[in-house]
Amino acid sequence: xxxxxxxxxxxxxxxxxxxxxxxxxxxxxxxxxxxxxxxxxxxxxxxxxxxxxxxxxxxxxxxxxxxxxxxxxxxxxxxxxxxxxxxxxxxxxxxxxxxxxxxxxxxxxxxxxxxxxxxxxxxxxxxxxxxxxxxxxxxxxxxxxxxxxxxxxxxxxxxxxxxxxxxxxxxxxxxxxxxxxxxxxxxxxxxxxxxxxxxxxxxxxxxxxxxxxxxxxxxxxxxxxxxxxxxxxxxxxxxxxxxxxxxxxxx
Ligand code: ADP
Ligand code: MG
Ligand code: MG
Numbered sequence: 117x118x119x120x121x122x123x124x125x126x127x128x129x130x131x132x133x134x135x136x137x138x139x140x141x142x143x144x145x146x147x148x149x150x151x152x153x154x155x156x157x158x159x160x161x162x163x164x165x166x167x168x169x170x171x172x173x174x175x176x177x178x179x180x181x182x183x184x185x186x187x188x189x190x191x192x193x194x195x196x197x198x199x200x201x202x203x204x205x206x207x208x209x210x211x212x213x214x215x216x217x218x219x220x221x222x223x224x225x226x227x228x229x230x231x232x233x234x235x236x237x238x239x240x241x242x243x244x245x246x247x248x249x250x251x252x253x254x255x256x257x258x259x260x261x262x263x264x265x266x267x268x269x270x271x272x273x274x275x276x277x278x279x280x281x282x283x284x285x286x287x288x289x290x291x292x293x294x295x296x297x298x299x300x301x302x303x304x305x306x307x308x309x310x311x312x313x314x315x316x317x318x319x320x321x322x323x324x325x326x327x328x329x330x331x332x333x334x335x336x337x338x339x340x341x342x343x344x345x346x347x348x349x350x351x352x353x354x355x356x357x358x359x360x361x362x363x364x365x366x367x
Contacts, residue, residue: 123137167189180198271302291320
């Protein structure tokens, strides 16, 4: 589903290269974990996948279902089913969360050639998904993310993901700032979306999340490239031994 080939990328309008020859393949149905020390380029990779314009790909390619997406903007990528749950969700004052969800869902449906949701159908779907994520409907009347706690923001991201039914989900440190109960709820939400035609990339600094979202593959990102790939035992290794050995061997 996703193939990243020798990707190099820099911050737009600078010479600062952040992604330095990154290769990664993720198959449909797969849950891939990307781990790595702070400052490795994990968030940058997720922004580049989502099509954020602050970054410029200088060489290499990103194939999604076999086709390059480099020329597509963020909205076009979202329409194709690529979803990014942000490490730092953006606050949108003045837009009620419900309103935001309705517009996002209907845009997605339009892109798929489906009819707009009726209001009762929309509300039913939101209630169901919010209930699964233990999100209070009152919270959804407030402006998106404004004044939400860290945990509420992360749940709101997973709610959007559940409602938009993307094909490629990228979760950037969705575990940071969550207590263990919230972590389990979020992990359940992600696990419920697992399906043979969907791929998920879970970016995390800690192995803890991977106790609840069990990955099929684990990749270590360091200084802008993948320096080690393995199965879930790699995450356990990292937890007990840290990154130093793998970084040393890669150097
Ligand atoms: P991670 O998510 O793995 O912690 P990031 O992708 O946030 O890493 O950052 C990777 C590196 O790129 C860091 O050294 C960071 O300081 C740098 N970086 C990211 N965005 C910018 C920016 N807009 N301007 C300058 N440096 C940046
Ligand atoms: Mg970081
Ligand atoms: Mg980050």
